[in-house]
Amino acid sequence: MKLSQSYWFFISIFPTVALGGIQTALQATGGVIKGCLELQRLLPSQTFFADSPEYQTQQSHYWTSQQATDIHPRCRVTPYSTDDLRSIVKVVGRHQATFATKSGGHSTVSGASNIDDGITVDLAGLNSTELSVDDSSAWVGIGNTWFSVYRDPTLTSAGLSVTGARAGTVGVGGFLLGGGFSWHSGRNGWACDTVLDFEVVLANGSVVSANENDNPDLFWALKGGGSNFGIVTKVKIPVFKQDSMYMATTSYEGNDLPDVLVAMEDFTAEAEDPDAGLFMTIACDAKWGMCYNVMMFVNTASNTSSSTFEPFEKIPSFENGSEIMDMGDLSKMLSDQPGTKFRKEKFTLTFRNHRSVPLMLYLASRIHHYVHDPAYLRGARVIAITFQPLTSRHISSSGNAFGLDAEKEPLILFSAEVHWESSTRDQHFHDEFQSLESLFRKEAESSGLLHPFVYLNYAASWQKPFESYGDRNLKRLKDVRGRFDPDGVFTKLQPGSLHL
Ligand SMILES: Cc1cc2nc3c(=O)[nH]c(=O)nc-3n(C[C@H](O)[C@H](O)[C@H](O)COP(=O)(O)OP(=O)(O)OC[C@H]3O[C@@H](n4cnc5c(N)ncnc54)[C@H](O)[C@@H]3O)c2cc1C
Known part of the structure; x- marks a missing residue:
């Protein structure tokens, strides 16, 4: 073992823990240390410690700054084959070592794909x-x-x-x-x-x-x-x-938002063209003190003559752009590079689509309101909400655990996120976002539009997606x-x- 590694292990057995938890923590940490050492023996060129460049590079591949910079696994291990992964799983089980599993690192939940003082299994090598x-x-x-x-x-x-x-x-x-x-x-x-x-x-x-x-x-x-x-x-x-795809983005004046949302409700209900998709984001930039909305339209069949988007085209707009691009370029354009400096919080709700415009306008007005509240937004970069149509065809499958198969009506998938820079504001934004989720949920409930579904991929740490699938599916x-x-x-x- 290199000197720097033995030093790393030396300091690692003195974690800062509350007195009563010292023994348990040492046992857990002991399992992790033994696990890391065994992995280093079994997979020497695939097990990395904090002093290695590979460890540092992998740590930068997370979407939130919380996962990238606050969490420090004792070691990171990268399997390149199913057999490597079998060995890793056996090692963590044998030593009762705590671990996290990471694929693309885009979870908003801190600790979902990285673990302090544990073993992070980074699956990036399984890339065939x-x-x-x-x-x-x-x-x-x-x-x-x-x-x-x-x-x-x-x-x-x-x-x-x-x-x-x-x-x-x-x-x-x-x-x-x-x-x-x-x-x-x-x-x-x-x-x-x-x-x-x-x-x-x-x-x-x-x-x-x-x-x-x-x-x-x-x-x-x-x-x-x-x-x-x-x-x-x-x-x-x-x-x-898959040929190239049609992609367009459009921004509308705030006064026209009601018309845009009516068009979106109709689009979601009618779902005429299964190749057509869209979403609407309303974002408020804390630095510039202004809000803007962007609607993104895609037709995967590149059908520019499809009439599906026509109702939107009739609404006055500015900053229009459209392009024909391949799936790779489109996905690149929409990528937010991981490892950015921003700290992030996100939550989701689901609404019934029918007559949802007043609710969506209310949510938009709440977000606009924050721009005039500098105390709330201090340290924030952006606060944004997104509405996405869940058409009947999209949700009708009976093959998954969501419990949406009996759902006859289309839905709207809603998400809200805030990005900020300093960890000193973590508690504030965490608490405020939890309150905001509660406020929005109650508003949707009182207007009869709340659907229980909580989408796992957008869920906040405090939300209960699996319970939202229904008692039968949860059991x-x-x-x-x-x-x-x-x-x-x-x-x-x-x-x-x-x-x-
Ligand atoms: C910029 C951005 C764009 C997005 N776009 C979309 C979108 O278009 N559509 C959409 O539905 N969602 C989208 N999402 C949400 C995204 O699907 C979720 O955040 C998803 O969990 C990310 O997967 P990941 O592998 O990148 O994340 P990770 O953080 O690596 O993993 C997420 C969770 O899955 C677990 N996991 C990962 N791989 C495995 C495995 N092989 N076996 C067992 N468990 C595993 C992890 O342990 C963790 O709990 C987007 C998110 C961001 C930040």
């Missing part, structure tokens, strides 16, 4: 993409970002694409296990519903397939059930021919967890993820 011989599907490594999948020569050379994230920096892992809202969702539904097969490493180190025939309950649970059952290594997903998810992870390894030893 293999096309099936009949060109109908591909096995995609779970540590890929969607940009690397869209740009994989195996797919691009055949003009093929997949149902993946809109932002290219998002990881395949978290996105699919939490659902997955894609530009192709209007036609194909949640991205998780397109998965044909998952390869999963279970807590005992065994490797199983989860598909329609093998372990069908696990197959169902992984679609929306998050990281509660095992670590997925790769997924088999359908591929399809079934827990049963599946009991069968595939009877000792609760992925719950107890992986404390930062959202659990059942």
Whole structure:
């Protein structure tokens, strides 16, 4: 062991903990240290400590500054194969070492994919993409970002694409296990519903397939059930021919917002063209003290003559732009580079679409209001809300754990986020955002528009997405967890993820 590493271990066994917790903390830390040492022995060139450049580089690949800079795992380990991952899972189980699993690192929940004083399993090395011989599907490594999948020569050379994230920096892992809202969702539904097969490493180190025939309950649970059952290594997903896509962005004057939202409600209800998708973001820039709205339109069939967007085109607008671009470029354009300096908080709610315009206008007015409240926004960079149509076709699948299959009416997926710079404002924005979520939820409830669904991929640390799937589905998810992870390894030893 190098001197710097032994020094690292020396200081690491003196954690700052409350007196009563010292023994437990030392036991837990002891397990982590032993785990890191064993991983270093088993996978020497893939296990990294804080003094290595690889560790530092990996630490910068998170979307929030909280995960990138506040959390310091004792070691980070990068599997390059299913066998590597089996060894890692056995090591953490044997030493009862706390760990976190990271794919693209885009979770807003602090500790979901990085862990203080634990072992972070960074899946970035599981980044293969293999096309099936009949060109109908591909096995995609779970540590890929969607940009690397869209740009994989195996797919691009055949003009093929997949149902993946809109932002290219998002990881395949978290996105699919939490659902997955894609530009192709209007036609194909949640991205998780397109998965044909998952390869999963279970807590005992065994490797199983989860598909329609093998372990069908696990197959169902992984679609929306998050990281509660095992670590997925790769997924088999359908591929399809994909030409360039039509993309446009438009901003409207605040006075025209009611008309825009009426057009959006109609678009969501009618869902005439399954290739057409859009979302509306209203953002307030704290520095400049101004708010703006941007509507983004995409037609995946590049159908510029589609009449679906016409109602929006009739509304006066400014800052219009449109382009024909490929999936890779579009996903790059929408990417927020990870490792940015901003601290972030985000929450989500779901509304019924029918007659939702007054509610959406109320939420927009609340956000505008903050620009005139410098005390509230001190230190903030931006506060934003987004409305996204969940069309009936998108949500109608019965193959996932969401419990939305009986839903006959389209919905609106709502999210709010705030970005700020200094950790001194963490408590303020955390508390304020929790209050804001409560306020918005009550407002939606009193107008009869609140839908219980909480989208896992946008959920805040305090929200309960799995409970929102309904009692029956929650019980079934827990049963599946009991069968595939009877000792609760992925719950107890992986404390930062959202659990059942
Ligand atoms: C800029 C941006 C754009 C986004 N765009 C979209 C979008 O278009 N559509 C959409 O639906 N969502 C979108 N999201 C939300 C995104 O889907 C979620 O944040 C998702 O959890 C990110 O996945 P990840 O792998 O990047 O994150 P990570 O932080 O790496 O993982 C998220 C969670 O999944 C777990 N996990 C990851 N991989 C595995 C695995 N292989 N096995 C078991 N557990 C695993 C992690 O432990 C963690 O709990 C976006 C988020 C951001 C920040």
